[in-house]
Amino acid sequence: MTEKKTKAISEEPEAGTELTRGYGASPGIATGPARVIKDIEDAGQIKDGDIIVTEMTAPDMVPAMQRSTGIITDNGGMTSHAAIVSRELGVPAIVGCGDATEALSDGQRVTLDGEKGTVVVGEPESESKEENIAESDPTNDSVEAPVGHIPTTATEVKVNVSIPEAAQRAADTSADGVGLLRLEHILLSTGKTPEKYVADHGEEAFIKEISEEIRKVADAFYPRPVRARTLDAPTDELAELEGGESEPIEHNPMLGYRGIRRSLQEPEMVKLELRAFKRLQDIGYDNIEVMFPLPNDADDVRRARELMDEVGIDRDTHEWGAMVETPASIRSIDEIIDEGVDFVALGTNDIVQFMLAVDRNNAMVADRFDDYHPTILEAMAEVIEACNEHDVDTTITGQSGSDPEMAKFLAEKGISSLSSNIDAVDDVRRVVARAEQELLLNAVRDTSDGPTLPD
Known part of the structure; x- marks a missing residue:
């Protein structure tokens, strides 16, 4: 009896033994019991301090994600829902592990490193509790105080916001405003498709729901600008909601019925979104700016502009x-500018996806998702140059906007602003400041390189 027990204990993996690994999506180290969620409906069982382990997160899992101390997914890349939301919540996360839901047991104590992308056997609770509280506290609504002076830059540094609950945390950074407020997370958090919500509650309730959530962000940032993007939810996300059974079945939703292409097919629905924006503008929120996702050409932009005019x-x-996110919109940038836009936003998550033919949610090809591919850099530089020639502001809203090296490249190309993840704002600003100083120094050196006068 004793021998069998001793043998069983020796077979238990030791603390620190690697169990699985993926892509570090949100920095930080967290230790806690793994809660394997194979059905979204089970997300309500997540308690404070649990680590969510699931195939992929969805918008209606956000409350559970807020309670968790860490997130691990089988699928998805650096631009997946889990990656985006966990960064805003300040919750350590790893995505694209492939086998996490099989490799980890429900209730097993694990430690994840959201930077390295590793999941290991956790230390016993008595040994790791104090350390874990210090390293990961998802209930903390403020951003860690920046170290040293935050420089002023000519290139604005803004922040991406997906969920209004993260607005104050984002506003507490040095951000110059919100470069991207994703409307889809607000709408999908209702648990119903927009059509179902309107059918159940009416148009006025729909407009009120949207405007009140956007107002939370507008209040947190006022008078700094908030660029709110109309709905850009793929059909597979909508299909998970109440009313989603009527959604079309698409083999690759990221290339399908989403963004402005859906809005133009369903103009009455997008006009409800625009009426929510207008309601806020009419009561004094002059910091609300409207942005349309995924146009292919000037005709798409023109038709969207006409919808704005219709709602007043x-x-x-x-x-x-x-947004400029497709090869077609990049090639059509001059014509898009002619439609009267005040700004253009480079959505690098989709630019890379479409130009390199890499599904950004497919972990099997995540290593092919290359923001620094020469064609990507060249395309972004061309858009910035065209916009600067016509005094149209440019920004970047994708994941690469949080990358210091990309920030340096874009600042040198003359981009108007960058919109980063909450935890990257101050680092990006410092990089931009150095890049601007180098440009000034090089300009001075160039003007002093002429011939010297003889003695």
């Missing part, structure tokens, strides 16, 4: 713009 948004007093 004053384009003379409120700025509006369009």
Whole structure:
């Protein structure tokens, strides 16, 4: 009896033994019991301090993600829902492990490193509790105090926001405003598709729901600008919601019925979103700016502009713009500018996906998702140059906007602003400041390289 027990104990993996690994999506180290969630409906069982282990997160899992101390997924890349939301919540996360839901046992104590992308056997609770509280506290709504002076830059550094609950945390950074407020997370958090919500509660309730959530962000940042993007949810995410049974079945939703292409097919629905923006603007929120996702060409932008006009948004007093995310929109940038946009936003998550034919949610090809591919850099530089020639602001809203090296490259190319993840704002600003100083120094040196006068 004793021998069998001794043998069983020796077979238990020791603390620190690696169990699985993936892509570090949100920095930080967290230790806690793994809770394997194979059905979204089970997310309500997540308690404070649990580590969520699931195939992929969804918008209606956000409350559970807020309670968790860490997140691990089988699928998804650095631009997946789990990656985006966990960074905003300040919760350590690893995505694209492939086998986490099989490799980890429910209740097993594990430690994840959201930077290295590793999951190991956790220390016993008595040994790791104090350390874990110090390293990962998802209930902390403020950003860690920046070290040293935060420089002023000519290139604005803004922040991406997906969930209004993270607005104050984002506003507490040195961000110059919100470069991207994703409307889809607000809408999908209702648990119903937009059509189902309107059918159940009416148009007025829909407009009120959107405007009240956006107002939380606008209040936190006022008078700094908030660029709110109309709905850009793929059909597979909508299909998970109440009313989602009517959603079309697509083999690759990221290339399908989403963004402005859906809005233009369902104009009455997008006009409800625009009416929510207008309601806020009419009561004094002059920092709300409208942005349309995924246009292919000037015709898409023109039709979207006409919808704004139909609901009465004053384009003379409120700025509006369009995302540039497809090869077609990059090639059509001059024509898009001619439609009167005030700004253009480079959505690098989709630019890379479409130009390199890499599904950004497919962990099998995540290593092919290359923001620094020469064609990507060249395309972004061309858009910035064209916009600068016509005094149209440019920004970047994708994941690469949080990369210091990319920030340096774009600042040198003359981009107007960068929109980063919450935890990257101050680092990006410092990099931009150094890049601007180098440009000034090089300009001075160039003007002093002429011939010297003889003695």
